Amino acid sequence: MTTTAEPRITPRRQATRDRVLAAASEVFAERGFHGASVEDICDRAGFTRGAFYSNFTSKDDLVVELSRRHSEALVDRIRRASEREHASAEEVLRDVLAALADDSRSKERWLVLTTEFTLHAIRDADARRAWAAQQRRVRDELVLVVDEALAGQGLTLPIPTELFVRAAIALAHGSMTQRLVEPRSLSVGELERTVLPILLGVGA
Numbered sequence: 001m002t003t004t005a006e007p008r009i010t011p012r013r014q015a016t017r018d019r020v021l022a023a024a025s026e027v028f029a030e031r032g033f034h035g036a037s038v039e040d041i042c043d044r045a046g047f048t049r050g051a052f053y054s055n056f057t058s059k060d061d062l063v064v065e066l067s068r069r070h071s072e073a074l075v076d077r078i079r080r081a082s083e084r085e086h087a088s089a090e091e092v093l094r095d096v097l098a099a100l101a102d103d104s105r106s107k108e109r110w111l112v113l114t115t116e117f118t119l120h121a122i123r124d125a126d127a128r129r130a131w132a133a134q135q136r137r138v139r140d141e142l143v144l145v146v147d148e149a150l151a152g153q154g155l156t157l158p159i160p161t162e163l164f165v166r167a168a169i170a171l172a173h174g175s176m177t178q179r180l181v182e183p184r185s186l187s188v189g190e191l192e193r194t195v196l197p198i199l200l201g202v203g204a
Contacts, residue, residue, distance in 0.1 A: 017055050019045045021069070024062045029109045033059065033116045060127045063117045064134050070110060071138040074099065078145050093157075093164070093200070096146055097192040100172035111176050139165050158200060167199055168192075 009017070023045035027036040038059065042052050056062055081095040121131040142165045150156060157164055175191040 013055070016047065016051060017065075020047065020052060020055060021062065021066060024059075025066060025109075028063075028113050033063065033113060033120060060117075060120075060124075060130060063113065064130050067114070067134050067138070071134075071141060074138075075141045075145050078142070079148070093146070093168075093196060094193070096149070097168055097172065097196060098189060100168055100192075108176065108180060111173060111180070115177070139169070142169075164199065167195075171195055 020041065024036070024041045027040050027044050030036075031040065036059070038049060038052055041059075041062070042049055045052075056065070078096050078099040081099050117127075117131065121127040139162065143161045146157075146161050146165060150161075171192050175186055175189075178191075179186050179188070
């Protein structure tokens with residue numbers, strides 16, 4: 001049986017995609033997912049609608065691709081953090097949570113965009129399927145990097161790694177959301193540091 005290879009993306013096409021994605025990030029940050037139009041993104045990137053639609057099918061497609069790139073950067077950040085010398089599973093996972101809880105302005109903008117897009121996906125079946133598939137890919141990548149970090153120290157978790165990853169994402173996103181709405185309600189990482197020992201059964 002023969003298989004059809006994925007078409008190679010030429011450097012020129014990749015450069016076009018990169019410019020459109022960079023423009024989309026800026027316009028989404030300024031106007032929100034629904035407030036940004038394809039025309040706005042094309043104008044910012046300096047391309048025609050034809051150039052846009054030869055690379056992406058919709059704004060939904062843009063967000064999914066931005067999420068893919070964001071998750072790759074997140075996994076790299078966690079992998080670098082977990083390569084330090086550690087003494088316990090708690091210290092390994094504290095570094096994982098620290099990477100997830102990055103409090104930069106770009107992370108705040110990303111949280112706002114993904115929250116808005118999640119609401120869109122809940123109401124739109126096609127967007128929901130695409131977004132659910134991307135979220136599964138992100139979790140799978142994070143499970144792998146956490147397992148690698150623990151195995152490197154000869155450690156195991158008292159709960160399944162996927163459950164830990166789901167809880168870690170929920171903690172990081174929930175904590176940042178609360179800080180955005182109530183800026184002085186929590187310090188960066190406070191919720192994570194408090195709940196982590198409970199998840200791991202430390203001190204129980």
